[in-house]
Amino acid sequence: MSTGYKITESDGLYFLTFQIVGCVDLFTRKVYRDIVIESFKYCHKNKGFELYAYVIMSNHIHLLARSQTGDLSGIIRDFKNHTSKNFLEVLNDTIESRRDWMRMVFEYHGRFKNKQTFQIWTHENHAELVYSQKFIEQKIEYIHNNPVRAGIVENPEDYLYSSARNYADLDSVIEIFKAEILWKTI
Numbered sequence: 001m002s003t004g005y006k007i008t009e010s011d012g013l014y015f016l017t018f019q020i021v022g023c024v025d026l027f028t029r030k031v032y033r034d035i036v037i038e039s040f041k042y043c044h045k046n047k048g049f050e051l052y053a054y055v056i057m058s059n060h061i062h063l064l065a066r067s068q069t070g071d072l073s074g075i076i077r078d079f080k081n082h083t084s085k086n087f088l089e090v091l092n093d094t095i096e097s098r099r100d101w102m103r104m105v106f107e108y109h110g111r112f113k114n115k116q117t118f119q120i121w122t123h124e125n126h127a128e129l130v131y132s133q134k135f136i137e138q139k140i141e142y143i144h145n146n147p148v149r150a151g152i153v154e155n156p157e158d159y160l161y162s163s164a165r166n167y168a169d170l171d172s173v174i175e176i177f178k179a180e181i182l183w184k185t186i
Helices: 030-047 072-093 099-110 133-149
Strands: 014-019 049-056 060-067
Touching: 014 072, 030 049, 030 072, 049 133, 060 072, 060 133, 072 099
Parallel strands: none
Antiparallel strands: 014 060, 049 060
């Protein structure tokens, strides 16, 4: 079902949300978060992906991104396909206490697609075109404060899997393109 949140401007900056089907808390495990980070790095190096802000929460990711090549939709499609395959490989090859349950959820959601056994990501990306400096600042603040609102950390920059660390000039797991904003801790 379409929500109207679509990528309409090929070179635009977008606020995006990627969710795991069934609200599975996949990213409570470091190995899955690291797959996302490595995939972001690959997309930047090989596909012209520009990441301005991100946070990896337990079952979803928020990001502010654009494509240098004008193919953000294609980058997202490839990112989701690649990470899904890697998530399933890890799920099958490691000791995962939730393996059977997770496979059941992913298989259940996959049965609604032709020629697909498993589905990890929801189809929606909740793409919102960023149209002003104020909107950029609002979205970056929203992204960075997600772990604070969830009670995971006290300050946004304390969360390792967030670009809040980049904006606070701390060590980070990935380099980003910094938007021109003033950093502040709430």
